[in-house]
Amino acid sequence: xxxxxxxxxxxxxxxxxxxxGKRHESFFEAVYAVVRQIPKGRVTSYGAIANCLGIKLSAxxxxxxxxxxxxxxxxxxxxxxxNRNGLLTGKFHFATxxxxxxxxxxxxxxxxxxxxxxxxxxxxxxxRAED
DNA sequence: CCCATGACCACAA
DNA sequence: ATTGTGGCCATGG
Numbered sequence: 001x002x003x004x005x006x007x008x009x010x011x012x013x014x015x016x017x018x019x020x021g022k023r024h025e026s027f028f029e030a031v032y033a034v035v036r037q038i039p040k041g042r043v044t045s046y047g048a049i050a051n052c053l054g055i056k057l058s059a060x061x062x063x064x065x066x067x068x069x070x071x072x073x074x075x076x077x078x079x080x081x082x083n084r085n086g087l088l089t090g091k092f093h094f095a096t097x098x099x100x101x102x103x104x105x106x107x108x109x110x111x112x113x114x115x116x117x118x119x120x121x122x123x124x125x126x127x128r129a130e131d
Numbered sequence: 132c133c134c135a136t137g138a139c140c141a142c143a144a
Numbered sequence: 145a146t147t148g149t150g151g152c153c154a155t156g157g
Contacts, residue, residue, distance in 0.1 A: 027154085046139055050152090058152035059139035066138055083139065090138030100138095 027057065031065040034126045038080040041107040042124035043116055045084045052127040059084075066090060079103040086119030 034049050046059040062081075069076040079100040083089045091100040091114065101111045110117035 047141095050139085056152090058154095060137060060151095061139090061153055063138035064154065078138080081138080084141095088138090093138055 027053075027061065028065045028068055031062055032069060032074055032076050035066075035069070035076050035078065035081060037126065038077060038124055041109060041122070043080045043082050043086070043104070043109060043119070043122050044124050044126060045082060045086075047084050048123075048125055048127070049081070052125075063090065067093065077103075080107075082116055082119075086116040086123075088114045088116070 030053055031049060034052055035044075038044055046062040049062045050057050050059045066076070066078045066081060069078055078090065079094070081090065088100050088104075088111065091097055094100045101114070104111050104116070109122055116122055
């Protein structure tokens, strides 16, 4: 079969992201919407968010979206998003190295060695308890 | 248009 | 358990 991959196809898909039957203006907004719903004292993973959006995308893009979420106006608690390992992989992208960890600790999330303690308990699945 | 990178994830050895 | 590779989509040079 044809091995021609058209980049135009991808861009088109991004414009209309179908998540839970709702159409968002952009992929980023969709991600923000999910992250904002993460309860205080809980965390989730990039993959879980991507999964909630319809898996078609990729966990990488979720992280990329966070990269653009630095605007405080967006009110995106990026510190509650860690990787599937419970590791604070994005801590280096915050104002300071310890900022993410401190924010989590303030919410009652214990962090040890850049990793969320009792990650399984603190984990919040957006596709499961999306309220 | 081709190439390289990225706050990831899953699988194979 | 650790390491390597592929896939995923977007963005920038």
